[in-house]
Amino acid sequence: MNDPLDFADGSLPHEDFRCGTVALAGRPNVGKSTLLNALIGFRLSIISPRPQTTRHRILGIHTSDAGQILYVDTPGLHRGAKRAMNRSLNRAARSAISDVDLVVQVIEAGRFTDEDEALYTALVEQSAPRLLVINKVDLNKDKTVMLPFVAELTQHHHYDEIHYVSALKGQGLQALEQAIIKRLPVRAPLYGDDEVTDRSERFLAAEMVREQLMLRLDQELPYATTVEIEQFEDRPDGVAEVHAVIWVERAGQKAIVIGQGGAQLKAIGSAARRHMERMFERKVFLRLWVKVREGWADDENMLKKFGYTD
Structure with a gap:
């Protein structure tokens, strides 16, 4: 793919090329950073078992023939933010979902907590489409329990699509990427095809x-x-x-x-x-x-x- 600077006239690599920003949002420790790294094919966001490992908004760029997805890995939205730093992380998480083309809410398979609910409430206030990613499905040995869990969840929560993935195992990512691409605007790429982040x-x-x-x-x-x-x-x-x-x-x-x-x-x-x-x-x-x-x-x-x- 050509560098975006070559498209000075505003033309696209091809007529259906899409480009947009996607927020990966969720409570702490649901695997957002692992998911980001898997989607861009590069170990960008740091990972540890500790909640709230991600403290900054991190942009991960994935470019394909179909389009360029600008993933934003956000700090986990959490309750009980008593310290100034915790409040700062919550503000960063809420700010990240306010100006994007699409939001992906990431939850853990079989669990939907009060913090997940608080994030969903914040997402409903935004106009962007929203997808639900149920992560860590590889850890759930009894797959039949997922059916009633999702059925109950979707009675009171609306998502444009639901995807079952294992970010760690790389399962379900291709279908998720396709669902994201088709919801992004037709637009020229904002970054070169060899760039993976805007961070220094x-x-x-x-x-x-x-x-x-x-x-x-x-x-x-x-x-x-x-x-x-x-x-x-x-x-x-x-x-x-x-x-x-x-x-x-x-x-x-x-x-x-x-x-x-x-x-x-x-x-x-x-x-x-x-x-x-x-x-x-x-x-x-x-x-x-x-x-x-x-x-x-x-x-x-x-x-x-x-x-x-x-």
């Missing part, structure tokens, strides 16, 4: 460090931990030099992240660096520091500094 390498580097924190310290690590990239530059020798700060709220948390003799921090850095090198396709020199800032997750100025915006 700087942003992605911070996410890869944070992913390792969540994977390696899932039980010990507090929710109020984030990563800030202080330096990202390409050296003359072709190596990307990255300096990152891991922010925690208490000195005891700093000790947990560093580990005995610095072993934990070294393991986090080594794993994050390997992921960066695969994604950025060049050598990476990564330096990590751990710093304490009490109450940063309740400080609106610090949240803006760390990129938590609507």
